[in-house]
Amino acid sequence: MQGAVEVLDRHFPADDQRVRDWIVALFAFQDGYDCSLTQHRVLDILLRRGHTLRFPVSEHPDYARRRAYFDGIGEFTTLREFGEDEVEFAGELEDGYVDPPWLYCEAGSALWRRMAGPDAVPPRAVRLLDVVVAVAEAAERDGDVELIALWWALGHEALVGGCPLSAEELAATPGVQELRAVVRRTGAHQAKLWYDLRPDDDALDQMDDELSTWWYRID
Template identity: 30%
Template structure:
């Protein structure tokens, strides 16, 4: 079952970044790429179409006519038969494989789409269809730096709830996937100090708008767990 809380968090973040405008250390195109990488690290579905106009606006997603697919002429019958949303693998009509034949783009008739950094985007770059900044891959951003940028946008928009949810989400990511040494490295990242300052300034943890995996843990659970006690700054 899809973890809708992470899907909703990324959707809210994309909208917030768009409303706040370019203001931070990273272009929104790269922030969007990293947000969806974060989303895909959890059990989530494909949600680009919820905010497709925003993703197109910031040139994270590119839109073409189906006939512009580099393999269209070789797979005309396949492409012409598409009636609804579908993913298109790197080698159309061949079985999907995460390593040798990954999903390269997607179709929602009459349009073909590809994300910056995707295999289909790379094909368009190689063919000279995408040039200049559009031919540059999105930058990989450390998750702590990414969360800081989203939180800064949320603060600019007065979105206390988004700040609260992201603080819980970052804690969940660290708790579930980081080693002790990796967590120690996180503590050395100056962005974490900025994040915690924002959380304290906005009294963000006084609201608990998250649900599912992103609902704040109960006080009893926090007190029992050393990481949670430190992360949520619970004193005895």
């Protein structure tokens, strides 16, 4: 995730509002996996791009009512309170987080809607595949073949979704050919990865999956 955010920040103008929305989509994708939060690694970019807002803790709208609670926070703390039936990692940052002395909220979250003001523009919904294409094309300009390979290796189910019925239908999905072209030009399908999800030819033969075979076998 860090590499994707950094490459988007490097290659798109500071006033390009799409970048904030792309970053929102990237972290929403990450939230679907059971992994630790990584926002702190690129926090300067998130603040500069408007993905994350930062305030003194005392500016939280509930501070006056819960002052003892907020003043007692001495380390990184997410503010989401979960009911018994909720899954903890779903929406963990909806109510923001505190890393003393600062309060943070992410664009589109419940706390952001309370603090950003009535004129704030919420994130626009974007397809993950469109974001990945933007990342891959920017990474190609940097010569970062590994970053391209890591995203492409996730496969069509993760990046495209939906229920394509054939390789032809998958190939016709907007963005797929653009990503495939970057992979082919850079040789990313042959790049060695430290964590490789790509099935080899033997595994593809055993899977007998037309869509995966088309995705991973690039001439």
